[in-house]
Amino acid sequence: MSLPAILVILLGSLFIVWIAFSLLRGRARSGSTRNRSEEQTTAALPAGPCPPQVLERIFERGDSDFIARQHSREAQVLFHHERKRLAYLWLRQTRHEIANVRQFHAEIARKSKDLNPGTEIKIALDCLLVSAMCWLMAVAIYFLGPIYIRGMARYASDLSAQLSGLAGKSAGIPQSQPADLARSGG
Amino acid sequence: MASQLILWTCNILEAVLLLRAVRGRFFAKYALFYAYLLCILLQSPARFYFMLWHPELYPSFYWNTQFFDGLLGCGIIFELYRQGLVHYPGAARMARNILALVFAIVISKVLANALSGSVWSPARTSVDLERYLRMVQSVFLIVLIALFYYYAIPLGKNLRGMMLGYAFFLGTSVVNLTLSTQLGSAFHVWWVYLQPLSYVLVLAIWCPALWAYAPMPSPGPESKFEYDYQLLSTETKKHLVQVRSYLSKAVLP
Secondary structure, three states, rough: HHHHHHHHHHHHHHHHHHHHHHHHHHHHHHHHHHOOOOHHHHOOOOOOOOOOOHHHHHHHOOHHHHHHHOOOHHHHHHHHHHHHHHHHHHHHHHHHHHHHHHHHHHHHHOOOOOOOOOOHHHHHHHHHHHHHHHHHHHHHHHOOOOOOOOOOHHHHHHHHHHHHHHHHHHHHOOOEEEEHHHHOOO | HHHHHHHHHHHHHHOOOOOOOOHHHOOOHHHHHHHHHHHHHHHHHHHHHHHOOOOHHHHHHHHHHHHHHHHHHHHHHHHHHHHHOOOOOOHHHHHHHHHHHHHHHHHHHHHHHOOOOOOOOOOOOOOHHHHHHHHHHHHHHHHHHHHHHHHHOOHHHHHHHHHHHHHHHHHHHHHHHHHHHOOOOHHHHHHHHHHHHHHHHHHHHHHHHHOOOOOOOOOOOOOOOOHHHHHHHHHHHHHHHHHHHHHHHHHOO
């Protein structure tokens, strides 16, 4: 067996232990929240998106141009630093909202008798892709700064509205009829 | 001397675990797990007998029993699947499908080896055979752990400890067996200590976790809403695709 194969096995073994430990740590941290009911999960869904006006201000060039005209290096550094922090905050919120939606879906799906494995894999992959994109954006913001990513303001605003719709629809997915009423034909 | 001390420590810890289960009347709750422990405990005197009175037969007896233990270890993974997903039919269905896929891939690999005209199994020695078995078990366990995590399934203290201990055992076994294959007799000096020592650590994880019976946490109160899974998954899928598309445009404008 070659050295890379040995490394793969070693890493794989470490991965098992790491997963198990992180699982334990996660359980300990979240405690009973892992076992919350659907109603509690629904309540934990994002309350609302970041207002589009705020997002546009974070990413647009107007403020940056204004600061540039002041000819103050210190102000420029401070401004870029502050905008970066805001952009990261928005990205973190986006990831958090995606995670909440995924968790909401998972908590319903895990009890569903007619679960479709293909659909579940597709949803998991989509969530993974979206998270990866958020990380990619974070890297882009780190190197380029939020205001240099053209088009981000418009799409960030659209995305925010989209997430709001997703959260709202997920919370509204229940067929709005209590189970006991449905069973009694009420 | 030190290796004997480690071996007897293992036996004592196994006996303690079994006694606690019998006294606490939860032996039957985790029957497959305790059957595994019992078999290992019963093998010890037999191995000791062969080591003292028939040392020429000891290596083959040791490796055969090791492989048998590996097969019994599959019972622990089945126990984790059975007990952990008992209240979650959706997640259990998902697990069955993925594990069946993994199993099909393993069988295909074995058949491909056979059809390519080389050998039925790539295992040349007992060490190889056990290593492949442990590796397949590791994949199964990774799948189960990932599903427990993804579906946020709460595990009781017993099952959590059982899983952590066995994950640790599989991890260390694969590493030890790989080093044994690669380094041969040079590693044997270390093997005598490392393998039993890692098993002592596994038992040290299992002992507090399985000291008393801890039932699985209930899946939470029954929802007063009827959820339509198909509708929910369609909506989630549709919106995730849209979110992804927006993000793609923002990243690559």
